[in-house]
Amino acid sequence: xxxxxxxxxxxxxxxxxxxxxxxxxxxxxxxxxxxxxxxxxxxxxxxxxxxxxxxxxxxxxxxxxxxxxxxxxxxxxxxxxxxxxxxxxxxxxxxxxxxxxxxxxxxxxxxxxxxxxxxxxxxxxxxxxxxxxxxxxxxxxxxxxxxxxxxxxxxxxxxxxxxxxxxxxxxxxxxxxxxxxxxxxxxxxxxxxxxxxxxxxxxxxxxxxxxxxxxxxxxxxxxxxxxxxxxxxxxxxxxxxxxxxxxxxxxxxxxxxxxxxxxxxxxxxxxxxxxxxxxxxxxxxxxxxxxxxxxxxxxxxxxxxxxxxxxxxxxxxxxxxxxxxxxxxxxxxxxxx
Amino acid sequence: xxxxxxxxxxxxxxxxxxxxxxxxxxxxxxxxxxxxxxxxxxxxxxxxxxxxxxxxxxxxxxxxxxxxxxxxxxxxxxxxxxxxxxxxxxxxxxxxxxxxxxxxxxxxxxxxxxxxxxxxxxxxxxxxxxxxxxxxxxxxxxxxxxxxxxxxxxxxxxxxxxxxxxxxxxxxxxxxxxxxxxxxxxxxxxxxxxxxxxxxxxxxxxxxxxxxxxxxxxxxxxxxxxxxxxxxxxxxxxxxxxxxxxxxxxxxxxxxxxxxxxxxxxxxxxxxxxxxxxxxxxxxxxxxxxxxxxxxxxxxxxxxxxxxxxxxxxxxxxxxxxxxxxxxxxxxxxxxx
Numbered sequence: 179x180x181x182x183x184x185x186x187x188x189x190x191x192x193x194x195x196x197x198x199x200x201x202x203x204x205x206x207x208x209x210x211x212x213x214x215x216x217x218x219x220x221x222x223x224x225x226x227x228x229x230x231x232x233x234x235x236x237x238x239x240x241x242x243x244x245x246x247x248x249x250x251x252x253x254x255x256x257x258x259x260x261x262x263x264x265x266x267x268x269x270x271x272x273x274x275x276x277x278x279x280x281x282x283x284x285x286x287x288x289x290x291x292x293x294x295x296x297x298x299x300x301x302x303x304x305x306x307x308x309x310x311x312x313x314x315x316x317x318x319x320x321x322x323x324x325x326x327x328x329x330x331x332x333x334x335x336x337x338x339x340x341x342x343x344x345x346x347x348x349x350x351x352x353x354x355x356x357x358x359x360x361x362x363x364x365x366x367x368x369x370x371x372x373x374x375x376x377x378x379x380x381x382x383x384x385x386x387x388x389x390x391x392x393x394x395x396x397x398x399x400x401x402x403x404x405x406x407x408x409x410x411x412x413x414x415x416x417x418x419x420x421x422x423x424x425x426x427x428x429x430x431x432x433x434x435x436x437x438x439x440x441x442x443x444x445x446x447x448x449x450x451x452x453x454x455x456x457x458x459x460x461x462x463x464x465x466x467x468x469x470x471x472x473x474x475x476x477x478x479x480x481x482x483x484x485x486x487x488x489x490x491x492x493x494x495x496x497x498x499x500x501x502x503x504x505x506x507x508x509x510x511x512x513x514x515x
Numbered sequence: 516x517x518x519x520x521x522x523x524x525x526x527x528x529x530x531x532x533x534x535x536x537x538x539x540x541x542x543x544x545x546x547x548x549x550x551x552x553x554x555x556x557x558x559x560x561x562x563x564x565x566x567x568x569x570x571x572x573x574x575x576x577x578x579x580x581x582x583x584x585x586x587x588x589x590x591x592x593x594x595x596x597x598x599x600x601x602x603x604x605x606x607x608x609x610x611x612x613x614x615x616x617x618x619x620x621x622x623x624x625x626x627x628x629x630x631x632x633x634x635x636x637x638x639x640x641x642x643x644x645x646x647x648x649x650x651x652x653x654x655x656x657x658x659x660x661x662x663x664x665x666x667x668x669x670x671x672x673x674x675x676x677x678x679x680x681x682x683x684x685x686x687x688x689x690x691x692x693x694x695x696x697x698x699x700x701x702x703x704x705x706x707x708x709x710x711x712x713x714x715x716x717x718x719x720x721x722x723x724x725x726x727x728x729x730x731x732x733x734x735x736x737x738x739x740x741x742x743x744x745x746x747x748x749x750x751x752x753x754x755x756x757x758x759x760x761x762x763x764x765x766x767x768x769x770x771x772x773x774x775x776x777x778x779x780x781x782x783x784x785x786x787x788x789x790x791x792x793x794x795x796x797x798x799x800x801x802x803x804x805x806x807x808x809x810x811x812x813x814x815x816x817x818x819x820x821x822x823x824x825x826x827x828x829x830x831x832x833x834x835x836x837x838x839x840x841x842x843x844x845x846x847x848x849x850x851x852x
Contacts, residue, residue: 186543196538204527205708236573236733243732247609265731272584272728274611371542371738391609394602395580396573400737401708 180500182488183473185309187368187450189421192413195367195406208398211389212376216404219411224351224359224378231378233388234399234407238339238362238375239265241388244395245358245377246273246301248387249333254300259287261453261480263309263337275300279481284444285313285453293326301333304352307340307448310480310487312429314447317350324354333384335360339375340449342366342418345426356381366418367410372403425450428490428497435501439508452488453477457515459486465511470503517837519825520810522646524705524787526758529750532704532743545735548726549713553741556748561688561715568715570725571736571744575676575699575712576602578725581732582695582714583610583638585724586670591637596624598790598817600646600674612637616818621781622650622790630663638670641689644677644785647817647824649766651784654687661691670721672697676712677786679703679755682763693718702786703755704747709740762787765827765834772838776845790814790822794852799823802848807840 211217212234221227235241246256246269255278256270262279270277278299280292285308296302304323306315327334334352339362341349352359362375379385432452433445443454456462459477463486466472477485490497548554549571558564572578583593583606592615593607599616607614615636617629622645633639641660643652664671671689676699678686689696699712716722769789770782780791793799796814800823803809814822827834 190539190541193539198537200535200537201533202527202530205706206523207707236737239731240733268728268731272732369542370544371735373734373737391605394576394605395609396577396733397710398708400573400710400740402739403737 179471179473180496180503181473181492182490182500183475184489184491186370186491187365187421188491188493189368189424191368192410192417194409194413195369198402198405198409200402205401208401208404210393210398212399213401213404213408216408216411219408220376220378223411227378231380231385233377233385233392234404235375235377235392236396236399237364237373238337238360240392240396241360241362241375241377242266242269242335242337243272244388244391245335245360245379245384246270246275247391248384249301250274251300255298257292257295257299257302259303259305259308261308261310261477261482261485262303263305264479266303267481282308282311282313285311287315287319287323289319289322292323296323296326296332297330299330299332301335302327303335303337305337307344309340309449310451310453310475310477310482310485312446312449312451312453313444314344314346317347320350320352324352324357327356328354331356333358339365343422343425343450344448345422345429346447356384358384363407363410367407367413369403369407369410372400372406374399374403374407425490428494431494432488432490432497432501439501439505450489450491452490453482453485454488455485456512459483461515462486462507462512466504466507469511470507472500472503516808516810517833517840518810518829519827519837520812521826521828523707523828524702524758525828525830526705526761528705529747529754531746531750532706535739535742535746537739542738545738545741547730547735549736550738550741550745553745553748556745557713557715560748564715568717568722570714570722570729571741572712572714572729573733573736574701574710575674575697577729577733578697578699578712578714579603579606579672579674580609581725581728582672582697582716582721583607583612584728585721586638587611588637592635594629594632594636594639596640596642596645598645598647598814598819598822599640600642601816603640604818619645619648619650622648622783624652624656624660626656626659629660633660633663633669634667636667636669638672639664640672640674642674644681646677646786647788647790647812647814647819647822648781649783649786649788649790650781651681651683654684657687657689661689661694664693665691669693670695676702680759680762680787681785682759682766683784693721695721700744700747704744704750706740706744706747709737709743711736711740711744762827765831768831769825769827769834769838776838776842787826787828789825789827790819791825792822793849796820796823798852799844799849803841803844806848807844809837809840
């Protein structure tokens with residue numbers, strides 16, 4: 179079985195992480211907001227940021243859940259991209275609000291139809307780089323969104339967990355009075371199972387509300403994992419650069435090979451997903467699994483039933499082997515669709 | 516400063532916990548429901564329990580939050596004890612329901628008034644042993660509640676996180692088709708900051724819903740902490756017994772000393788709190804803090820403004836020293852109240 183399914187890096191976490199002191203020691207409750215040391219270290223990664231503008235959470239998931247609950251107005255609309263990360267619509271509904279959608283065209287925001295919907299929304303979720311689309315939004319578009327969201331007084335939840343996995347430019351941090359940036363140690367530092375994410379916001383009200391909620395819904399994020407996250411930040415920046423080059427190679431290979439195969443897809447600019455189009459995508463996923471021993475994710479899970487998500491979080495030899503199987507499938511079965 | 520405030524054991528965690536393998540290794544996502552190994556080990560601690568009836572959570576807090584959200588019906592009543600653990604009313608409201616209250620009389624449930632309210636409730640929360648009351652409910656009362664909750668088809672959330680800290684008898688596990696038991700590694704194994712708790716329920720629907728919600732709101736509980744919890748369960752049972760004896764000594768001492776001082780309180784049967792009565796409890800907490808360098812918690816935070824919570828999670832020498840200060844306060848200031 180070759181898995182193009184997984185949304186997590188196959189690379190190891192930075193070695194620095196293992197220098198944490200396991201024990202013998204005590205593990206008392208930590209600050210609900212997160213360890214001061216970790217927040218101070220993260221704040222240095224953002225322009226004009228202060229440690230008190232961060233809340234350390236159980237992964238990006240909890241940061242999104244709590245932020246939505248903190249800003250919740252019953253029945254209000256929250257704009258989500260289509261395709262979306264599959265949790266978003268659930269998160270919105272769990273917070274007592276209603277998902278509304280803006281379409282990405284080949285991964286990109288179409289600003290006019292987006293703005294039409296924005297004025298009626300209470301909040302909007304931006305996910306650049308995108309899971310599952312692998313797209314990165316243009317800086318001009320993001321700047322325009324900043325301006326209009328501030329004008330309409332709309333909360334912006336910016337899920338930037340793939341910010342260190344952009345192949346074409348530096349990340350552009352969305353900014354604004356009600357911008358709530360979501361990030362995570364999972365992807366950059368391969369710490370998925372340790373569950374360390376965070377919220378960064380200059381909206382004091384929201385930060386305060388999130389901390390208060392978290393004191394009742396989970397209390398502090400695991401203190402040992404927070405120490406490991408602090409250590410991870412001490413890894414040389416060249417490590418991230420090196421890893422990005424590795425991801426870029428894989429991206430180039432999978433994109434070029436799929437193009438050769440005649441698949442309809444766009445060149446991913448970030449994250450580690452390609453999102454090719456298929457007739458009857460659901461059947462494709464099922465046949466690839468049962469007949470070709472390949473795991474892929476049905477685009478329908480992400481709100482686009484015309485496509486299939488392939489993650490390239492596996493080494494290039496396995497990508498090659500997996501794509502050979504896809505090729506065989508295309509030649510043998512898919513023609514008859 | 517002497518703190519009678521803390522709700523966490525001052526004792527160290529079991530040494531077994533430090534035998535976990537920190538690395539170098541990878542930390543991929545774990546099962547949302549929790550590691551099979553840990554659930555299997557916990558299931559052995561409960562009669563007729565199966566690993567699939569457990570969900571490992573970020574402490575008891577997340578188990579309560581998710582269980583309430585999973586059973587939520589907008590506007591439905593959830594019965595809470597008074598005094599209560601201060602998060603409960605928030606948890607109920609966060610889940611879109613309405614807190615209603617049943618009174619504990621000197622820590623004990625009064626079954627008639629309780630049952631009157633039960634028939635109109637969607638869910639009830641039982642917390643025995645109680646934080647802050649230090650009380651343990653009688654087995655006959657608990658059995659009666661089981662029967663009536665089943666009859667009225669009311670969800671029972673049984674917060675038993677102090678189950679291993681009962682001085683008078685063994686814990687009585689509340690049972691029933693819609694009983695959702697909440698527990699934690701925090702108190703028994705002094706693992707507060709590591710955040711490992713769990714839900715145990717024979718209600719398949721609720722377990723399924725909690726797992727589904729958790730996949731969107733937090734994903735797996737920290738995998739390393741789960742391994743540490745598995746190791747903690749390998750500690751000899753005599754350790755828990757030894758620690759219980761230590762807690763009992765402290766309990767006996769603080770209770771006898773406060774009685775001698777003439778304070779109105781009941782003898783705690785579980786957990787590590789005493790809850791004496793004071794005129795103007797809020798002022799008492801403030802004066803103890805500012806003039807006598809003693810931290811205590813205002814009963815108002817727990818829904819009973821006539822009392823003050825003292826935790827005895829500190830060594831007996833410090834308890835003694837702290838109580839001397841309380842005595843001085845009683846003799847000098849309190850007379851004038």
